[in-house]
Amino acid sequence: xxxxxxxxxxxxxxxxxxxxxxxxxxxxxxxxxxxxxxxxxxxxxxxxxxxxxxxxxxxxxxxxxxxxxxxxxxxxxxxxxxxxxxxxxxxxxxxxxxxxxxxxxxxxxxxxxxxxxxxxxxxxxxxxxxxxxxxxxxxxxxxxxxxxxxxxxxxxxxxxxxxxxxxxxxxxxxxxxxxxxxxxxxxxxxxxxxxxxxxxxxxxxxxxxxxxxxxxxxxxxxxxxxxxxxxxxxx
Amino acid sequence: xxxxxxxxxxxxxxxxxxxxxxxxxxxxxxxxxxxxxxxxxxxxxxxxxxxxxxxxxxxxxxxxxxxxxxxxxxxxxxxxxxxxxxxxxxxxxxxxxxxxxxxxxxxxxxxx
Numbered sequence: 001x002x003x004x005x006x007x008x009x010x011x012x013x014x015x016x017x018x019x020x021x022x023x024x025x026x027x028x029x030x031x032x033x034x035x036x037x038x039x040x041x042x043x044x045x046x047x048x049x050x051x052x053x054x055x056x057x058x059x060x061x062x063x064x065x066x067x068x069x070x071x072x073x074x075x076x077x078x079x080x081x082x083x084x085x086x087x088x089x090x091x092x093x094x095x096x097x098x099x100x101x102x103x104x105x106x107x108x109x110x111x112x113x114x115x116x117x118x119x120x121x122x123x124x125x126x127x128x129x130x131x132x133x134x135x136x137x138x139x140x141x142x143x144x145x146x147x148x149x150x151x152x153x154x155x156x157x158x159x160x161x162x163x164x165x166x167x168x169x170x171x172x173x174x175x176x177x178x179x180x181x182x183x184x185x186x187x188x189x190x191x192x193x194x195x196x197x198x199x200x201x202x203x204x205x206x207x208x209x210x211x212x213x214x215x216x217x218x219x220x221x222x223x224x225x226x227x228x229x230x231x232x233x234x235x
Numbered sequence: 236x237x238x239x240x241x242x243x244x245x246x247x248x249x250x251x252x253x254x255x256x257x258x259x260x261x262x263x264x265x266x267x268x269x270x271x272x273x274x275x276x277x278x279x280x281x282x283x284x285x286x287x288x289x290x291x292x293x294x295x296x297x298x299x300x301x302x303x304x305x306x307x308x309x310x311x312x313x314x315x316x317x318x319x320x321x322x323x324x325x326x327x328x329x330x331x332x333x334x335x336x337x338x339x340x341x342x343x344x345x346x347x
Contacts, residue, residue, distance in 0.1 A: 165338035192293065
């Protein structure tokens with residue numbers, strides 16, 4: 001117990017940026033979900049079981065549209081597919097984690113992944129309790145934020161029309177962040193134009209499915225030049 | 236006001252939770268002994284995330300109608316503010332918060 005407490009104390013300073021981000025975005029999510037008629041209890045449950053930022057924002061919209069399991073599964077897959085590649089980089093690290101490995105895998109969000117990559121335990125401290133503390137604290141911040149937002153959203157008499165835009169703003173900011181890296185620009189532009197074209201051709205209902213298929217085909221066909229570009233960008 | 240029964244809501248949450256978990260657990264299932272990942276998969280893993288972010292922006296704006304008033308103006312104005320603030324102050328949370336509040340004001344009070 002003593003060593004776990006020490007690990008938590010060592011891990012906490014690393015998690016402060018995530019604390020700010022998760023409480024803020026969690027609150028925005030809770031309020032968005034409340035605007036769809038789902039109160040703090042649902043926000044809490046989603047933060048506990050789903051635990052994915054962008055995924056939950058999409059989920060709020062989908063839950064407002066009615067029960068459609070296939071669309072829900074596909075959209076969740078689309079928005080969270082990137083997590084597969086976090087797992088690939090953590091295969092080795094999690095090997096010595098015993099049963100805690102399963103929680104570490106479940107809790108592998110963008111921000112936690114980034115912390116697991118950058119934070120190092122202090123001299124003499126084992127990796128496992130330190131990284132486990134990071135993962136647990138991050139999820140606690142998210143649960144607190146989501147639940148608080150749900151409570152506020154249901155209690156405050158504010159007009160929440162337009163709050164959905166928080167999701168648009170989130171993705172635009174992520175896109176701009178990725179844009180800084182030159183090698184990411186061609187894939188981003190391909191994604192943008194393929195999605196726009198699919199939206200025009202297939203309409204708002206079906207374009208996501210079409211766009212995902214088109215993207216895989218386009219990236220398979222352009223693999224040679226794109227890989228060359230990435231290599232040159234890295235050099 | 237909700238469009239689903241509590242049971243449907245619970246099911247929906249469980250489905251989305253399972254799919255999310257699957258995306259995180261897949262590598263550990265596919266490459267248990269640290270077998271090398273196929274290069275094609277690694278390549279897709281590098282390029283797809285950026286394309287998907289762009290796709291999600293389009294998804295968020297999929298219901299904007301450019302042919303009828305207000306012609307997507309509230310979205311355009313708020314997007315410019317989000318991008319401008321982010322590039323100027325390098326602060327994601329500030330850009331997201333300011334852009335969202337501005338958009339809410341625009342659709343509630345300006346472009347009614």
